[in-house]
Amino acid sequence: MTSLSPLLKQATPVVVDHALGSWIYGTDGREYLDFTTGIGVTSTGHCHPKVVAAAREQTGKIIHAQYTTVMHRPLLELTDRLGEELPSGLDSVFYANSGSEAVEAAVRLARMATGRPNIVVFQGGFHGRTVAAASLTTAGTRFSAGFAPLMAGVHMSAFPYAYRYGWDEDAAVAFALRELDYLLQTRTAPNDTAAFLIEPALGDGGYLPTPPAFLEGLRERATAHGIQLIIDEVQAGVGRTGRFWGHQWSAAEPDILVTAKGIASGFPISAIAASTATMSKGWPGSQGGTYGGNAVSAAAGVATLEVVREESLVENALLRGEQLHAGLLRLKDRFPAIGDVRGVGLMQGIEFSAADGTPDAATAGAVQQATTEQDLLTLTCGPAGNVVRLIPALVVTAAEIGLGLRRLEAALESVAETAPGTGPAFGHDAGSRPGERVAAGAR
Numbered sequence: 001m002t003s004l005s006p007l008l009k010q011a012t013p014v015v016v017d018h019a020l021g022s023w024i025y026g027t028d029g030r031e032y033l034d035f036t037t038g039i040g041v042t043s044t045g046h047c048h049p050k051v052v053a054a055a056r057e058q059t060g061k062i063i064h065a066q067y068t069t070v071m072h073r074p075l076l077e078l079t080d081r082l083g084e085e086l087p088s089g090l091d092s093v094f095y096a097n098s099g100s101e102a103v104e105a106a107v108r109l110a111r112m113a114t115g116r117p118n119i120v121v122f123q124g125g126f127h128g129r130t131v132a133a134a135s136l137t138t139a140g141t142r143f144s145a146g147f148a149p150l151m152a153g154v155h156m157s158a159f160p161y162a163y164r165y166g167w168d169e170d171a172a173v174a175f176a177l178r179e180l181d182y183l184l185q186t187r188t189a190p191n192d193t194a195a196f197l198i199e200p201a202l203g204d205g206g207y208l209p210t211p212p213a214f215l216e217g218l219r220e221r222a223t224a225h226g227i228q229l230i231i232d233e234v235q236a237g238v239g240r241t242g243r244f245w246g247h248q249w250s251a252a253e254p255d256i257l258v259t260a261k262g263i264a265s266g267f268p269i270s271a272i273a274a275s276t277a278t279m280s281k282g283w284p285g286s287q288g289g290t291y292g293g294n295a296v297s298a299a300a301g302v303a304t305l306e307v308v309r310e311e312s313l314v315e316n317a318l319l320r321g322e323q324l325h326a327g328l329l330r331l332k333d334r335f336p337a338i339g340d341v342r343g344v345g346l347m348q349g350i351e352f353s354a355a356d357g358t359p360d361a362a363t364a365g366a367v368q369q370a371t372t373e374q375d376l377l378t379l380t381c382g383p384a385g386n387v388v389r390l391i392p393a394l395v396v397t398a399a400e401i402g403l404g405l406r407r408l409e410a411a412l413e414s415v416a417e418t419a420p421g422t423g424p425a426f427g428h429d430a431g432s433r434p435g436e437r438v439a440a441g442a443r
Ligand SMILES: Cc1ncc(COP(=O)(O)O)c(C=O)c1O
Pocket: 039, 097, 098, 099, 100, 101, 103, 126, 127, 128, 129, 199, 203, 204, 232, 233, 234, 235, 236, 260
């Protein structure tokens, strides 16, 4: 009998029958509140009627209108709609299928546009699984180990992970900017540096919002040295953080923006945007692909952007994110195994730490499994796997957030009951000292 690859790990045992809005209905008859949204993809919720209708209609017209052979209307329309949301200078768009492909297209463009080889990434960043994208990913060695050689020309600088260092945000930002300057002095000279590549909030790396001052520091240095600032909005974009783009929490604007996931509510499509001047510096023929900018995906993308606007989903993400964050802070007071609660909009993370400040992946994993038992779907993330992330759909209601918090609390209680006074450290002194944490994290 043929089966799926054993390397494909599934976070829950759920087999889906159908789904609608924030709900997944299992073949087991259970109704799951979905705080995973296919890893931040189903922005308008599952099967939004308007997205379904647009995809159905397009499927009856043409499914695959290969865009280097013929052009199709949905892609032109999507480009217009996207243009209404993109930062003002970014007036040229290239489409692909996945986030990884778009990240690679952005890096390729930055290298061609500058004639420089090196890319600086920031520790904990996740940019995809294809070989070049994996070479840019530092969210865990599981994404890049075992298939070397990786792509050359990638250098990593520190990310201002305040909780891990045990510092406040300002100190962490000052440190990370100093480290970046040091890297530019010691390893990759500005004239050899094509781009800085960063997420507005680390996704797989632990649900850590990038401090605005850090993004602004990158912008300053990029402008001073003619380095391209690539902002990877694959997970944080399209309203998820309570701004249309995650970087809009800061004053920094990208030279190249990468988007995917939430842009088409689950249909595969991704894009990069840059100025026409930058895009024109790429080599002719260097962009293309068989499936890029698929007509059904593009139609779903147009419908998604309409729904996001008509239903004020960016605003909803902000309000519901505040509600969720406040609820998580209350849980942190009750469960000392929760070391940190952080996030922006509907991108919220709960970091579990042991009494000595070391990452507590066992408890995070147990809690994530326990939420499924409570009919709430969640995921873990972070290099150590000790962060539970909550990624509701942008259409989530106040009642659903309230229910999700109650189910999460029940999951935390069940884990505390099964492992009292052991690894989960439910009951340890929550106030571990900063020095302890950085020493532990440096293992
Ligand atoms: C920030 C970010 N960039 C890139 C990717 C890669 O996207 P894909 O899995 O579609 O290749 C992801 C996927 O999770 C992501 O979160």
